[in-house]
Amino acid sequence: MRNSVSNSVTVLLSPASMSFLLKSGCSALLLLFLITSCSVPFRNQKPLSPETYESPVSWFGADTGHYLFKSAIDLMKNHFSGITVVKPVGEGIFRIIMMTETGLKIMDLEFFPDSLPKVHYIMEGMDRKILIRTLTRDISLILMNQLKNESPAWYINSDDPTVRTALYSINKEQHQYILKDDMRKPSGAKLARKNKIKVEAEFFGNDQCGPDSVKLFHNNIDLSIRFIRIHE
Amino acid sequence: MFIRLILLSLLNFTSPAVSAQNPDRPLKDVQSFKTKLELMTGKVNTIESDFVQEKNLSVLSNKIVSKGHFCYKKDNNIRWEYLQPYKYLIIISNNKIFIKEDQGQKQYDIESNRMFREMNNFISGCIQGDILKNDKDFNTMYFENERNYFVTLVPKAESMRKMLNEVQIWFDKTDLTVSRITMVEAGGDYTKIDFVNKKLNTEIPVEKFSFK
Numbered sequence A: 001m002r003n004s005v006s007n008s009v010t011v012l013l014s015p016a017s018m019s020f021l022l023k024s025g026c027s028a029l030l031l032l033f034l035i036t037s038c039s040v041p042f043r044n045q046k047p048l049s050p051e052t053y054e055s056p057v058s059w060f061g062a063d064t065g066h067y068l069f070k071s072a073i074d075l076m077k078n079h080f081s082g083i084t085v086v087k088p089v090g091e092g093i094f095r096i097i098m099m100t101e102t103g104l105k106i107m108d109l110e111f112f113p114d115s116l117p118k119v120h121y122i123m124e125g126m127d128r129k130i131l132i133r134t135l136t137r138d139i140s141l142i143l144m145n146q147l148k149n150e151s152p153a154w155y156i157n158s159d160d161p162t163v164r165t166a167l168y169s170i171n172k173e174q175h176q177y178i179l180k181d182d183m184r185k186p187s188g189a190k191l192a193r194k195n196k197i198k199v200e201a202e203f204f205g206n207d208q209c210g211p212d213s214v215k216l217f218h219n220n221i222d223l224s225i226r227f228i229r230i231h232e
Numbered sequence B: 001m002f003i004r005l006i007l008l009s010l011l012n013f014t015s016p017a018v019s020a021q022n023p024d025r026p027l028k029d030v031q032s033f034k035t036k037l038e039l040m041t042g043k044v045n046t047i048e049s050d051f052v053q054e055k056n057l058s059v060l061s062n063k064i065v066s067k068g069h070f071c072y073k074k075d076n077n078i079r080w081e082y083l084q085p086y087k088y089l090i091i092i093s094n095n096k097i098f099i100k101e102d103q104g105q106k107q108y109d110i111e112s113n114r115m116f117r118e119m120n121n122f123i124s125g126c127i128q129g130d131i132l133k134n135d136k137d138f139n140t141m142y143f144e145n146e147r148n149y150f151v152t153l154v155p156k157a158e159s160m161r162k163m164l165n166e167v168q169i170w171f172d173k174t175d176l177t178v179s180r181i182t183m184v185e186a187g188g189d190y191t192k193i194d195f196v197n198k199k200l201n202t203e204i205p206v207e208k209f210s211f212k
Helices: A015-035 A129-143 B002-011 B016-021 B030-043 B114-128
Strands: A045-048 A067-075 A078-090 A093-099 A105-111 A118-122 A153-157 A163-170 A173-180 A188-193 A196-206 A210-218 A223-229 B046-056 B064-073 B077-084 B088-093 B096-101 B104-109 B138-144 B148-155 B164-172 B178-185 B190-200
Touching (some): A067 A210, A078 A105, A105 A129, A129 A210, A129 A223, B030 B138
Antiparallel strands (some): A045 A153, A078 A093, A105 A118, A153 A163, A163 A173, A173 A188, A188 A196, A196 A210, A210 A223, B064 B077, B088 B096, B096 B104, B138 B148, B148 B164, B164 B178
8 A cells, every 4th residue: 555544533433424535635636636637548558469378367357246345534634444345246246335333334336247236235424436437447447347248459578478358348438457377366457548547556465355355546636555364 | 213223233133033032021110120231240250152144035035144242341341353264353442443344444433423422322332231221212011031131122213213123132130241232124024133142241452452
């Protein structure tokens, strides 16, 4: 995570205080979205034939029950922590529920392969379009729920041929998934718009136990999200 | 009011799913119960208890269970510690609140922050029974069975009910301590916290409430 714990107001997560913090955070977020940008998306990459590899697969397989994570969101100087449930409910369909440590639900979202996420519930104060759009886009990058009917373009790293990238173009955005060796589950992901990498994510885990942790951060705004698996 | 409900969630929840266990006999002499509760809280200097928190989500077939330890010492020293499956600690003492988690720790002045002030008032109000006097924010109903007094708090504000339909507090008839709290959400999901292995008036070292 790039950010340290700052205003650890998560406590018992007062919606009132969270509402205030989020409102102030959202305004700054919007401003930063408008005035900043970032880096170069593709460097030292050689294209490969499209059929070279099988498509990458999500860490969150539809054949599993559910995943439980300790989660933390750092937005500007605000820190929110809690628990997140990732429940695959079908091919490319996921239910994501975030709540406080004490069990109070913060948001309940459902992701689909070919339509916008559905907001089942979001706590008052967090129901800001820009925040919902940003969070759902970030989570979607991690879930890989929009890739079901897509075939990626493949690239290989010129400096390290064991590293390859699957590139998907979705809604004027490029979703890149970095894969090492023969793994079909990515070790990293990037979201680029207009040739600028906006969001990066890292996955940690293995095939046997699934994901251990996921870290995601924005390059153009001070926003990072971290999920650390809770083994029940 | 939000804060109060969240704090209630700290203590325990139940829902329609557990309604079969709910006492359904209305309490006839509410004033007598309130008086007894006030007398009891006057005699209690410390409370120590384990707790088991269950989060029930309709999308999951099994519950999310976390466990921990709770300590209270007069006046207004509270330690709320999650031990399984993750560690998370909240201490309220000397007008300060301290939070410790994997990513770090932080402390705040209660008086400098309305939220913390309300939180502190709520917790002590719950322990001392003052929460039941809050007619402004909740419609309160009283029930009983052989073992428990059972109070339901229904938020009056519609905005609040979008988040929480009802908060239920169970008092053990033997010692009038809180034995369960349930918070029922609008969609039917709920969180339940059971207090077990309760000990009253034991010696709790002051270090339990120090920040380090």
